[in-house]
Amino acid sequence: MDTLNILLMGFISIVLINNLVFTKFLGICPYLGVSGRIDMAFGMGMAVTFVVTLSGTLTWLIDHLILIGTPLEVTRYVCFILVIAGAVQLVEMYVRKFFPSLYESFGIFLPLITTNCAILGLCLFINLWEIDNLLEAVVLSFGAGIGFTMAICIMAGIRENLNLADVPECLKGAPITLITAGLLTLAFMGFAGMIR
Amino acid sequence: MANKTSNAPLLGETFVVGLWRENPVFRLLLGMCPTLAVTAAVKPAFTMGLCVIFVLLCSNIIVSLMRNLLKPHLRILMFTLTISTFVTIADLFLRAFQPRMSEILGPYVPLIIVNCIIICRAEACASKNPLLVSIIDALGMGAGFTLTLCVLAAIREILSTGAIWEITILPAGFVPWAAMRMPVGAFITLGLLLGLVNLATKRKA
Numbered sequence: 501m502d503t504l505n506i507l508l509m510g511f512i513s514i515v516l517i518n519n520l521v522f523t524k525f526l527g528i529c530p531y532l533g534v535s536g537r538i539d540m541a542f543g544m545g546m547a548v549t550f551v552v553t554l555s556g557t558l559t560w561l562i563d564h565l566i567l568i569g570t571p572l573e574v575t576r577y578v579c580f581i582l583v584i585a586g587a588v589q590l591v592e593m594y595v596r597k598f599f600p601s602l603y604e605s606f607g608i609f610l611p612l613i614t615t616n617c618a619i620l621g622l623c624l625f626i627n628l629w630e631i632d633n634l635l636e637a638v639v640l641s642f643g644a645g646i647g648f649t650m651a652i653c654i655m656a657g658i659r660e661n662l663n664l665a666d667v668p669e670c671l672k673g674a675p676i677t678l679i680t681a682g683l684l685t686l687a688f689m690g691f692a693g694m695i696r
Numbered sequence: 697m698a699n700k701t702s703n704a705p706l707l708g709e710t711f712v713v714g715l716w717r718e719n720p721v722f723r724l725l726l727g728m729c730p731t732l733a734v735t736a737a738v739k740p741a742f743t744m745g746l747c748v749i750f751v752l753l754c755s756n757i758i759v760s761l762m763r764n765l766l767k768p769h770l771r772i773l774m775f776t777l778t779i780s781t782f783v784t785i786a787d788l789f790l791r792a793f794q795p796r797m798s799e800i801l802g803p804y805v806p807l808i809i810v811n812c813i814i815i816c817r818a819e820a821c822a823s824k825n826p827l828l829v830s831i832i833d834a835l836g837m838g839a840g841f842t843l844t845l846c847v848l849a850a851i852r853e854i855l856s857t858g859a860i861w862e863i864t865i866l867p868a869g870f871v872p873w874a875a876m877r878m879p880v881g882a883f884i885t886l887g888l889l890l891g892l893v894n895l896a897t898k899r900k901a
Contacts (some may be wrong), residue, residue, distance in 0.1 A: 522879060577787070617811075624803040670898065678890065
């Protein structure tokens with residue numbers, strides 16, 4: 501019961517309170533780039549969720565089974581980025597084989613997941629928070645993906661309506677998106693006191 | 697260095713382009729994550745800028761040297777490996793000589809690996825140009841990035857603590873805006889700055 505509690509708390513914390521996009525500024529590039537349409541945003545979120553779960557788990561395993569306690573620790577970042585690039589390649593091949601239409605609508609964004617800072621960021625945070633059990637690492641990685649999907653979908657919904665609004669000429673595009681994101685983070689700060 | 701004087705105007709232009717006309721943050725919207733994350737104060741922002749200049753310079757040099765050996769489908773992987781090697785060096789250096797800064801910047805130093813500016817310069821400039829042009833380009837882009845970070849950080853630090861570079865400059869009656877230190881301040885300041893830049897360039901054109 502106790503472990504379940506910890507896992508649940510961890511999940512809620514990474515989705516709402518420590519949301520990677522709103523509090524850690526990770527994954528801002530796709531957040532600004534893909535959030536124009538809600539269906540694209542959702543697909544992107546799903547792909548990121550899959551990659552982040554896979555690479556979060558794998559990097560935890562590599563870190564704990566191979567790297568920690570050996571001089572090889574200096575190669576940590578190189579290992580992490582290789583794992584992520586491999587996982588993205590896997591997703592790309594899978595999507596191309598089984599969902600060709602989805603593959604075409606993604607275009608360049610699929611390989612770009614490699615350089616999505618949310619994924620490497622999460623692997624580094626798992627390392628930094630000293631998570632020492634596999635289950636917790638898996639739940640945290642999955643929660644991070646869900647949190648990212650949620651953030652990007654909320655933003656896409658707002659931006660679809662923003663197209664109809666009368667925005668000053670010089671603020672059109674990226675500036676107004678950033679300001680909207682700022683107001684959203686303000687809303688998410690309301691969750692801050694929820695745990696501990 | 698005879699080479700440098702013969703086409704100096706061209707090289708000078710490459711440097712200046714990175715500062716304003718193709719400023720990575722304001723004009724190309726690259727490298728947003730560190731821009732927002734480390735600009736709560738000027739000191740970490742400046743340190744971050746120096747790290748990015750170092751990594752950008754080294755990776756541009758290496759990529760430019762091996763540009764004739766690159767295979768098209770493997771090039772991104774080679775770029776990433778080169779970059780992550782230099783980021784590891786920068787991270788170890790900071791941890792050894794600037795432990796306080798290393799603690800403040802935390803995971804954002806290793807996150808330079810996925811900073812789009814560096815991979816973009818490797819792809820767009822260093823893999824096509826000779827060594828000297830790549831070096832100047834790296835310095836220009838890096839300086840442009842550092843300058844932007846410092847401007848953003850200065851605005852946020854003055855408004856959130858009334859100080860700049862940890863030296864108080866505003867009178868004691870100033871009430872600090874706590875919000876500027878939080879994520880909200882980062883997003884909104886950058887949004888308004890981008891709007892200002894758009895306004896300024898429209899006027900000129």
